[in-house]
Amino acid sequence: MLQKVALGQKSLADYTHIASEGTIERIRALAEPLQGHRVLHVSATAFGGGVSEILYTIVPLMRDAGLDAHWRVIFGKEEFFNATKLLHNSLQGAEETLTDEQWALFDEVNALNAEDLHGDWDTIVIHDPQPIGLCRDAPQKSRNWIWRCHIDLSEPNPAPIARLQPLIEAYDASVWHMPTYVPSGMNGNGGVRIVPPAIDPLSPKNMAFSPEDAAFVCHQFGIDVDRPLITQVSRFDPWKDPIGVIDAYRGVTEEIPEVQLALVGSMATDDPEGREFFQHTVEYADGDPDIKILNNLNNVGAIEVNAFQSQSDVCVQKSIREGFGLTVTEALWKGRPTVAGNVGGIPLQIENGESGFLVDSPAECARRCVEILSDPELGKRLGRAGKEYTRRHFLSPRLLCDWMELLTELDS
Ligand code: UDP
Numbered sequence: 509m510l511q512k513v514a515l516g517q518k519s520l521a522d523y524t525h526i527a528s529e530g531t532i533e534r535i536r537a538l539a540e541p542l543q544g545h546r547v548l549h550v551s552a553t554a555f556g557g558g559v560s561e562i563l564y565t566i567v568p569l570m571r572d573a574g575l576d577a578h579w580r581v582i583f584g585k586e587e588f589f590n591a592t593k594l595l596h597n598s599l600q601g602a603e604e605t606l607t608d609e610q611w612a613l614f615d616e617v618n619a620l621n622a623e624d625l626h627g628d629w630d631t632i633v634i635h636d637p638q639p640i641g642l643c644r645d646a647p648q649k650s651r652n653w654i655w656r657c658h659i660d661l662s663e664p665n666p667a668p669i670a671r672l673q674p675l676i677e678a679y680d681a682s683v684w685h686m687p688t689y690v691p692s693g694m695n696g697n698g699g700v701r702i703v704p705p706a707i708d709p710l711s712p713k714n715m716a717f718s719p720e721d722a723a724f725v726c727h728q729f730g731i732d733v734d735r736p737l738i739t740q741v742s743r744f745d746p747w748k749d750p751i752g753v754i755d756a757y758r759g760v761t762e763e764i765p766e767v768q769l770a771l772v773g774s775m776a777t778d779d780p781e782g783r784e785f786f787q788h789t790v791e792y793a794d795g796d797p798d799i800k801i802l803n804n805l806n807n808v809g810a811i812e813v814n815a816f817q818s819q820s821d822v823c824v825q826k827s828i829r830e831g832f833g834l835t836v837t838e839a840l841w842k843g844r845p846t847v848a849g850n851v852g853g854i855p856l857q858i859e860n861g862e863s864g865f866l867v868d869s870p871a872e873c874a875r876r877c878v879e880i881l882s883d884p885e886l887g888k889r890l891g892r893a894g895k896e897y898t899r900r901h902f903l904s905p906r907l908l909c910d911w912m913e914l915l916t917e918l919d920s
Contacts, residue, residue: 510580510624513554518568518710520905526709527905535905538912539573545915547631548650549579552592552638556774556804557743558705558834559635559658565708565904566911573912582621582639586780588613592638593781598665599637600747600829605668615641622646631915640675647678652918655679655698658705659831660852661691669693680918685832685853701914704856706907707837707898713810714841717818725815729808730800731768736881739770739820741813741838744786744803747829748773749849751792752870754799756826759874764881767798772816774804817842821887822877826867830854837902840864840894845887847876857902863893 524532549567554560563579570577584592591610598605606614618641625632625642629650634642636658643653655676661669669691676682681699684690690700707714723733731737738757742748750771757769771789773782786803793799802808817823823839823846830852837857839846848854850866858864865876880887 510550510582510621511554513563513567513579513581515568515571515579516564518565518572518708520569520572520908522710523903523905526899527903528900531905531909535573535909535912538909538916539575542912542915542919543574544576545631545919546576546627546629547578547633547915548627548629549577549633549635550582550625550639550642551579551635552582552584552589554579554581558831561707561713561834562705562904562907563635565711566908569904569908570911573908575915582617583624584617584621584638588617589638590780595637595668596659598668599661599672600659601663601665603665605665611671618642619645622649625649631918634679637672640672643678644675652681652915653679654914654918655682657682657684657689660685660689660829662688664691681914683914686856703907703910703914704853704902705832705834705837706902706904707834707841708904709841711810713814714838715814717814717842719818722815722818725812726770726819729770729802729806729812729816731770731819733819735766735768736764736821737768737770737816737819738822738824738877739772739816740824740826741772741817741835742825742827744773744782744789746785747827749826749828750785750789752826752828752873753824754789754792755870756824756873756877757799759871760877760881761798763878767877767881768800769798770800770802770816770820772802772808772813774808813838814842817844820844822847822880824873824877825849825854826870826873827851827854833857836864837898840891840898841903843891843895845880845890846894847873847880857898858894859897862890863897864890 551559567577567579622642622645631652632650633654635656677698683701740753760767823844825836825848827849832853846864860866867873
């Protein structure tokens with residue numbers, strides 16, 4: 509059964525003072541002809557990762573704007589998620605891809621989910637590749653179909669993208685974070701739209717936390733709040749390079765021995781590889797008491813992520829490949845000086861030297877962290893600039909507005 513995701517309540521009115529001027533009014537105007545529009549979001553998981561993060565805000569806000577919006581999660585057994593993990597990696601360039609049997613399983617699970625898809629929808633939005641076959645397998649279930657891609661498909665392994673491309677092109681529109689993420693072979697097919705993601709400034713993860721409260725929470729996890737802290741929040745995944753972060757931290761300790769590192773990462777339910785990589789990261793940390801490696805099994809939820817980011821003297825996101833990098837947006841929104849990999853959507857968010865630092869290696873990451881830790885004024889300047897840029901470009905009201913425009917366009 510496709511699982512219905514239970515949604516909280518959000519009110520657009522609460523965002524009036526944070527959103528850029530005119531955004532809420534524009535959303536309300538766009539929402540008028542869309543009252544009662546039945547829109548269904550479908551994703552592979554409701555837990556962990558950027559997709560669920562966004563949907564927990566956008567779907568309730570769509571409802572508050574008067575749309576009949578819902579979110580469901582596909583079902584699939586472990587072998588299916590092993591296959592889609594391979595697919596995810598190969599679409600981002602990894603050589604290993606699905607075997608014929610795995611493709612057969614991929615098609616089979618999509619077909620079963622398509623059969624189970626009930627309702628008569630105005631728009632169905634499919635998120636990421638795992639449920640991409642639903643449009644092919646159940647086209648009659650919705651008037652409009654949108655595929656929302658959250659990953660970078662600019663340099664994919666050619667075999668999986670050749671299989672996916674016809675599926676993408678069957679959609680009325682496909683939505684991408686950046687123009688460069690669209691596979692070159694699409695040649696303008698598939699109704700390409702560019703919409704960067706956004707974070708919810710009022711969610712428990714991003715709402716303003718006092719320094720005292722942040723310190724209180726971090727202290728409970730063994731952080732010495734009087735010593736400097738570097739944090740990376742991300743899934744335990746090779747693309748997020750926690751090993752490189754540990755190398756960078758070791759570089760920093762040579763100049764600033766009292767520094768501490770927190771690696772905070774959840775285990776997504778569709779990410780079996782994550783468990784193995786988590787173990788590898790723990791082994792690499794080699795029992796260093798100043799490296800804290802935490803996950804959701806330690807009860808690290810949104811509030812704790814907020815506390816760690818707010819408390820950090822530097823936030824790091826040393827990704828090697830990155831879809832957009834919501835963790836970067838979150839750190840910038842908290843006014844934290846941020847050092848991040850010069851990949852994917854990260855350069856869209858950070859202007860190197862102005863609103864953070866972009867880096868290409870653990871050594872460079874270490875050097876930038878040392879610079880910030882030794883010069884608090886520099887950290888403040890970067891943090892202020894990063895926060896202001898994020899306010900203007902990457903908060904949820906702007907994203908909701910973009911969605912309403914697309915729904916309106918496809919409906920006319
Ligand atoms: N996240 C979290 N807890 C964790 C690890 C990640 O809440 O332990 C959240 C993180 O705060 C962010 C999202 O998951 O909101 C990750 O999105 P991002 O775009 O950075 O990466 P993705 O996981 O989608 O590749």
